[in-house]
């Protein structure tokens with residue numbers, strides 16, 4: 001097979017998403033191909049969702065998720081909504097099961113262009129996040145930056161929602177330059193797989209504002225998994241109840257941490273335009289697109 005391959009440019013409340021559907025095709029995306037696609041005219045993304053043939057019965061696709069720096073993530077909430085919305089439009093279905101490297105994701109059409117994704121169960125154990133050393137209480141770990149007696153940021157909540165997150169509780173998410181502090185925290189030695197870094201401000205028992213420095217992508221207008229991470233951490237530390245509206249620079253997401261310990265994320269997904277990738281960008285393989293072990 002040769003020629004250009006089409007992709008779809010979408011966004012989830014401003015999180016820039018490319019969906020590349022390689023189902024039924026031999027091409028495979030690696031880190032170099034991901035970076036090359038991001039450099040194409042119109043190819044820019046925060047995350048690229050690559051769809052391969054399903055490996056689990058009942059699923060529509062096996063997804064791999066690339067950050068713009070070529071690194072892989074096991075979770076992307078906004079991108080998952082985009083993939084699901086596209087599947088709904090393509091098939092007429094109102095429910096789709098997708099497989100990421102973090103597990104199976106049930107996505108349902110919530111109406112008015114919104115999609116609900118069951119993002120799974122949060123993990124709070126220090127080794128699951130992962131952290132480089134044991135912490136018994138991950139609601140507020142001993143990590144601070146700035147002077148010892150007047151830290152700029154301290155005591156983040158940490159959680160894994162398919163990917164690692166640290167949430168710093170602040171009075172004003174705009175008061176600090178996250179673009180300057182973010183890279184240092186993302187790459188802090190405490191986070192052996194790096195981490196997504198959020199500043200969160202609770203505005204009501206059912207609302208918080210959030211600003212995110214994403215691992216592998218930098219400052220973004222929205223991050224769905226960070227919204228999930230902040231919501232469960234806010235509920236776990238009794239800052240909010242179990243359903244919150246999370247306001248990000250690009251828009252709002254509604255997150256519910258259910259009594260069954262599942263995280264439900266609801267928000268919009270928008271189509272922007274279609275684009276094309278030259279076939280030469282790809283590696284060609286007969287291997288499975290999603291070969292890593294499932295959790």
Ligand SMILES: N[C@@H](CCC[C@H](N)C(=O)O)C(=O)O
Nearest residue numbers: 073076077078163223224225
């Ligand atoms: N924007 C995404 C999260 C993307 C993955 C993240 N940068 C990571 O490396 O873990 C979302 O909407 O969840």
